[in-house]
Amino acid sequence: xxxxxxxxxxxxxxxxxxxxxxxxxxxxxxxxxxxxxxxxxxxxxxxxxxxxxxxxxxxxxxxxxxxxxxxxxxxxxxxxxxxxxx
Amino acid sequence: xxxxxxxxxxxxxxxxxxxxxxxxxxxxxxxxxxxxxxxxxxxxxxxxxxxxxxxxxxxxxxxxxxxxxxxxxxxxxxxxxxxxxxxxxxxxxxxxxxxxxxxxxxxxxxxxxxxxxxxxxxxxxxxxxxxxxxxxxxxxxxxxxxxxxxxxxxxxxxxxxxxxxxxxxxxxxxxxxxxxxxxxxxxxxxxxxxxxxxxxxxxxxxxxxxxxxxxxxxxxxxxxxxxxxxxxxxxxxxxxxxxxxxxxxxxxxxxxxxxxxxxxxxxxxxxxxxxxxxxxxxxxxxxxxxxxxxxxxxxxxxxxxxxxxxxxxxxxxxxxxxxxxxxxxxxxxxxxxxxxxxxxxxxxxxxxxxxxxxxxxxxxxxxxxxxxxxxxxxxxxxxxxxxxxxxxxxxxxxxxxxxxxxxxxxxxxxxxxxxxxxxxxxxxxxxxxxxxxxxxxxxxxxxxxxxxxxxxxxxxxxxxxxxxxxxxxxxxxxxxxxxxxxxxxxxxxxxxxxxxxxxxxxxxxxxxxxxxxxxxxxxxxxx
Numbered sequence: 001x002x003x004x005x006x007x008x009x010x011x012x013x014x015x016x017x018x019x020x021x022x023x024x025x026x027x028x029x030x031x032x033x034x035x036x037x038x039x040x041x042x043x044x045x046x047x048x049x050x051x052x053x054x055x056x057x058x059x060x061x062x063x064x065x066x067x068x069x070x071x072x073x074x075x076x077x078x079x080x081x082x083x084x085x086x
Numbered sequence: 087x088x089x090x091x092x093x094x095x096x097x098x099x100x101x102x103x104x105x106x107x108x109x110x111x112x113x114x115x116x117x118x119x120x121x122x123x124x125x126x127x128x129x130x131x132x133x134x135x136x137x138x139x140x141x142x143x144x145x146x147x148x149x150x151x152x153x154x155x156x157x158x159x160x161x162x163x164x165x166x167x168x169x170x171x172x173x174x175x176x177x178x179x180x181x182x183x184x185x186x187x188x189x190x191x192x193x194x195x196x197x198x199x200x201x202x203x204x205x206x207x208x209x210x211x212x213x214x215x216x217x218x219x220x221x222x223x224x225x226x227x228x229x230x231x232x233x234x235x236x237x238x239x240x241x242x243x244x245x246x247x248x249x250x251x252x253x254x255x256x257x258x259x260x261x262x263x264x265x266x267x268x269x270x271x272x273x274x275x276x277x278x279x280x281x282x283x284x285x286x287x288x289x290x291x292x293x294x295x296x297x298x299x300x301x302x303x304x305x306x307x308x309x310x311x312x313x314x315x316x317x318x319x320x321x322x323x324x325x326x327x328x329x330x331x332x333x334x335x336x337x338x339x340x341x342x343x344x345x346x347x348x349x350x351x352x353x354x355x356x357x358x359x360x361x362x363x364x365x366x367x368x369x370x371x372x373x374x375x376x377x378x379x380x381x382x383x384x385x386x387x388x389x390x391x392x393x394x395x396x397x398x399x400x401x402x403x404x405x406x407x408x409x410x411x412x413x414x415x416x417x418x419x420x421x422x423x424x425x426x427x428x429x430x431x432x433x434x435x436x437x438x439x440x441x442x443x444x445x446x447x448x449x450x451x452x453x454x455x456x457x458x459x460x461x462x463x464x465x466x467x468x469x470x471x472x473x474x475x476x477x478x479x480x481x482x483x484x485x486x487x488x489x490x491x492x493x494x495x496x497x498x499x500x501x502x503x504x505x506x507x508x509x510x511x512x513x514x515x516x517x518x519x520x521x522x523x524x525x526x527x528x529x530x531x532x533x534x535x536x537x538x539x540x541x542x543x544x545x546x547x548x549x550x551x552x553x554x555x556x557x558x559x560x561x562x563x564x565x566x567x568x569x570x571x572x573x574x575x576x577x578x579x580x581x582x583x584x585x586x587x588x589x590x591x592x593x594x595x596x597x598x599x600x601x602x603x604x605x606x607x608x609x610x611x612x613x
Binding site for chain 2: 023035038041042043063065066067071
């Protein structure tokens with residue numbers, strides 16, 4: 001794993017943990033379903049997208065904001081890494 | 087003509103046995119299957135002691151089985167109580183105790199998370215989920231209902247004024263309150279919808295609202311009444327506008343009903359195209375104010391679709407409606423909530439206790455009378471008497487009317503316009519939220535001395551929630567501590583996204599918390 005990937009994941013983790021805290025959820029693992037646990041609501045998704053666009057330097061289209069890319073921290077990381085490698 | 091809700095299903099099951107009634111998560115029930123499953127569930131419930139008027143809770147993420155539960159419970163003579171599957175178990179435990187739920191249809195983990203008191207008070211539970219084998223005491227797997235007769239429901243003598251379901255909404259004193267709805271209450275609305283929107287067996291309806299939300303009453307019962315097909319929008323879809331847009335296209339939805347904020351999300355983030363919405367013929371929205379700029383965008387995007395604003399608190403379901411007139415929309419500042427639905431009367435009463443006349447510039451509180459009005463709140467005579475009051479404008483016989491708490495005006499053309507609330511109830515994403523319930527949750531933290539919850543108006547979701555808290559020991563408490571504490575007591579949509587800690591809260595001359603001053607403080611941009 002490269003340094004770049006590590007830091008991307010750390011950034012995602014930090015963002016999601018902060019969002020989770022505002023919803024009173026403390027136990028956030030990389031495989032927790034952010035949707036089922038209520039950590040991310042409809043506005044949270046778009047805040048996360050803006051965050052990723054700014055901090056990870058990716059462009060995310062509306063069509064890409066779907067469950068399979070945003071279900072868990074692992075999914076988000078995989079999605080961002082794939083985009084960065086293209 | 088149906089006088090109890092389950093007759094709608096039995097009639098459609100005779101006419102359209104093989105047609106799909108409901109679909110979700112890759113599963114579906116035909117009308118015959120839904121009729122049979124609900125008959126079996128009714129027999130099972132009755133065999134295990136559920137009697138007329140007993141409350142049965144439905145507590146799992148929405149699925150095709152949800153509808154079998156609703157009809158099965160009513161066929162057993164019971165009253166169903168849809169419980170928010172995402173609410174904290176502490177809140178659900180309270181509701182179970184509040185209306186003395188006798189039986190619960192749920193999942194193993196949800197049952198396990200309930201308070202010991204709630205678990206003990208429920209006589210038995212039916213568990214959904216693949217691994218459920220009934221090994222836990224007083225539980226049985228969902229599949230056990232297949233042992234019961236499917237071809238007819240148990241004999242019960244029901245009337246249209248019997249309770250059908252109880253919907254819990256936010257309560258100002260810190261605990262949710264149960265709005266009781268009779269078969270007649272629901273059918274008054276369902277009959278009006280059937281007539282107004284001409285729902286037919288060719289229609290495909292969506293169900294976006296959670297089942298504990300009164301918008302779902304239209305989705306479920308008007309689908310079943312018409313022999314149409316209902317597609318449930320599961321929680322994961324509601325978060326992803328692009329997926330939701332594909333859902334509308336792929337399921338060929340013809341009638342959509344949701345809160346405006348869901349439509350705004352679709353408009354802003356789904357890249358909606360009219361050619362993907364060809365079969366859509368009606369969009370209904372309710373639950374909060376639709377920002378005009380977004381409504382105009384929607385009206386332009388789908389010129390072939392009729393748009394209706396429906397208005398009404400859970401206590402009356404829908405009581406007024408307004409069909410959007412595209413030619414007038416450009417010049418309108420506000421969208422009216424409109425005029426009364428059939429079999430319902432509404433009027434506004436001003437500060438002098440006089441009924442407002444059309445075109446007068448006065449404001450008044452909206453009252454509703456007729457068969458749509460709730461009998462009251464479960465187990466709460468005081469709250470019921472405060473809201474469902476004798477009709478003092480009609481002295482000839484005893485009759486009740488509902489005080490909505492909504493302040494309105496009445497235009498020359500007879501349309502009502504929503505102005506605001508007389509109390510501190512707010513709407514966020516269509517959810518009805520009593521600021522008092524948030525404050526009670528904050529105050530229940532031992533480190534909190536004073537707390538005030540505020541709603542910051544927002545075009546996309548109606549309102550954002552903020553709280554200002556004065557702790558006993560300034561510096562010993564963080565916003566995150568309080569948000570975590572709130573999460574154990576109130577649903578996530580009620581947790582303030584911003585909590586400001588102050589040494590003390592501003593007071594009015596009478597010593598009350600000065601909410602006006604708090605609301606006027608500059609609001610930081612939400613992150």
